[in-house]
Amino acid sequence: MRQSQLPLLALFLFGCVEEQSSVPSYNTASLERASINVSVGSTGIVEPLAIIEVKSKASGEILELFIETGDLVEEGDLLVHIDPRTVRNRLAQSEAGLKAAVSRRQISQTQMMRAEVLVKNGTFTEIEHEKAMLELANAEAQVISSEVEVENARIAVEDTDVRAPITGTVIAKPAEKGQVISSPTQDFAGGTVLMSMADLSAVQIRALIDETDIGKVRSGMKAEITVAAFPNQPFLGDVNKIEPKAVVEQNVTMFAVLMSIQNPEGLLMPGMNAEVEISIAARENVLSLPIMALRTDRDIPTTAGLLGLVESDLRREILADSGRQTTNLTDGTDTETVLLGGRSVELPTGTDTGRIRTIMTKRRAGEALSREEEEFVRGALSSGRSPSRPVRADGMTRGAPGADSGTDYRFGGDFWVVVQEVNGNIRTANVRAGITDLDRVEIVSGLDESDTVLILPSAHLVETQQELQQAISRRIGSVIPGLGNSGSTPGSGSGMTGGGMGGGMR
Template sequence: MNRFTLTLLAVVITLGGCAQETEKRTWNLASVQQRDIIVSVQAAGIIEPVTTVELKSKASGEILAISADTGDVVEAGQLLVQIDKRTPRNALAQADAELEAANARRDIAKLQRERAATLFKTGTLNQVDHEQSILEYANSKAEVVRAQVAVENARIALDDTEVRAPSHGTIILREIEVGQVISSPTMDVGGGTALLRMADLRFVQVRALVDETDIGKILPGQKAVVTVAAYPNQPFDGSVLKIEPQAEEEESVTLFAVIITIDNKSGLLRPGMNAEVELNIASRYGVPAIPTIALRTPRDIEAAALFTGMEEAQLRAQLRSSGMAVPDMVSGASEATENDAVDNATDSDTNKEAYQDKEAATLTTSEIPSQLTAGQGYMFGGQYWIFVLRDGRPAPQYINAGLTDLDYSEVLSGVDANEQIILLPSSALIMSQNEFREWMGKAVGLPGMSSDKDD
């Protein structure tokens, strides 16, 4: 027998001996405390402009002057870029001349039509020539309209050589220099030359990625606090504008983009800054609370009975008497029904009466529902049970829990202020330890451990 086997046997023998001792059991206890419970969601993002405009010119030609540079704040209608006017000016002059000629032809055609009408009445002019004069007059009027359109288009093209700010904003990017020849997006299949990029930085936004487990708690209009590395001690107030409907996946983690808008009239926030966002979901101040690890659901009954040494049937009966709807003991094949019991439990008449008897002696928060909602469909709290220490022994108690920050949970009803709460290990740990104990008992048949071997 090797050293490892001897060591293992020694440990097992010690555990077996300890199991037979009848020393008084001690428990890990916690008390009901008055606490502030604040639920928030943290996320990271980047400062972005709410609106960004890329400026291009519908005119082609050489840039003669640039009146704004990166960082300049401009107003609507302010001249930003001047493009060579010679070609558009020449086109306008030509269009004006053609309009003048068209007006002249129209006037002549009008006189000819009137003269033809007079001659046709006296029989001097035949029907065909009379109709031809009418057609020529109509064509001359159409030519005047075409010439007027050409003049208007030429005037627009001349105005397009002056690129002006479409609205109030800040120049955030300049992509051109004086002397550069640019192309028009209306003439170039490549989209034309980008001149400047501007944005209104009086309001900015953060596009923060939030885990799907938290996205149900967030609603448009909720308040947010944004901090940036440049001003670590100066938080900025914001609010949720919207939640983008399409999820994004990063390293097998599903995330949703949340847009938070921020008033930036101070101009401190700049596009591209890394931002940390804290969304305030819900808060309760000065409420009775217990550690969240004390909360148990019907699926934990078997493990809790093993750990405390109680009979499982007795534990279920005591929970029913405290006002909780608990299913009967089920086999492993029906375990899923028990796992869902905490969500599907209903307040029967019997449970209501049992609970009302305890209501006067429990901690309550007036006019607070048993489950607190944080928006459309998301619900905090629920129905749980805990162990309290009574007369030195664990006693199960049904409670209603409210808001939780994962460390502590608000107690809406079900527990006295002076009661001691028993904190149990996780059910998975209890069950795994029990399985190990049974396996060791079957393997070596030590006292204090179960064994299927015959003596």
């Protein structure tokens, strides 16, 4: 008899434990003043702004190389000396041809003067006079041609001394002393590269940014660069350019972003790997909440189950709260805000918000709207201001061009939260969120600084747990102790308990 009572006692105790453990408790969070910074991170490579390939216009053997890789040279410094014998011989030949051309011109001038006298005396015919004129013209043309050849030969001699085209650093030197090189002006292959130079007083970082973040980046944004060689010495740069053509690596679409950075000490060298953080937006001393406190429409059924509420009542409470007057926490102004077309819209002063809510309730119920009602809602949408770009105290739109974020990316959106009041009752509140660093989120409007909100498990978390429980139950045919039943709530912690919900929704 005593043995038969033990299983009953165990079942009773287990039932008590189950009943006690079914009372949920959730963490709470208060609004806090915080600074929120949004940035985009990536890795990149240090590159010169421009690489100059140094070639020689002269062909021949390299007699002297005056520099080595890594040398810093000034513009005009002598770099390479090429065998000048061939071009000097060509210069001497051109100078001799010029002297002969000058002599022929002098003879032609004398013959022309004699022909003019003979024509006047009638000894020369007009045809012979014209021949003398032609000889003089050909002699003058030969002189000019010879002068050009001499000038070109002198330039060719000067080209045997290769000088630095810019002030910079020699970053590569493939040519060596004794090598015979070809000129790019004579070789169809482009000639021999003697060395490569770059001005490293300023460099650029080429980083690949994921396509999900590229919409936030704009030219002119500040970037912080860190390299492994100087881990405790960050470098500051600016975004110069976003290349329009995508780069696909391992099925991931990215875009190249170029950032310029001053390098007066030459610490950054081409090829270094760099960690890049591009500052997108920042808010100082703003009201914020943990991002896990925000709820969406997808969370309504889950939240109703977690709090023991009727889903339709919770949904009605959220819709009703969306039509209440909200206060912008940034500038303290009052605005009439309602949900239209799935987004919050600040309506102009004097708009019949009650009628708007009635029409939207009718639409959600699947009823057809009259033509007048459709025109009324359309007019409210066109004249209202969407707070998806919240207004700052200075009148500028957050996230709009000219705002302090420097980007026209639209941050934030409209959410709702569960507020726990001092007496233990709970209520919902529609809030407008600003920027987030994925830890805390800026609260632009909808809450007071003294409010406390519940941090509830998300719909995805609850659904995942339920799917896991169902999968295990199908395998073993029973409910696993500790996982509870389909109404169990994950993520329990300190804070509000089941007894605190006795007041229900207010």
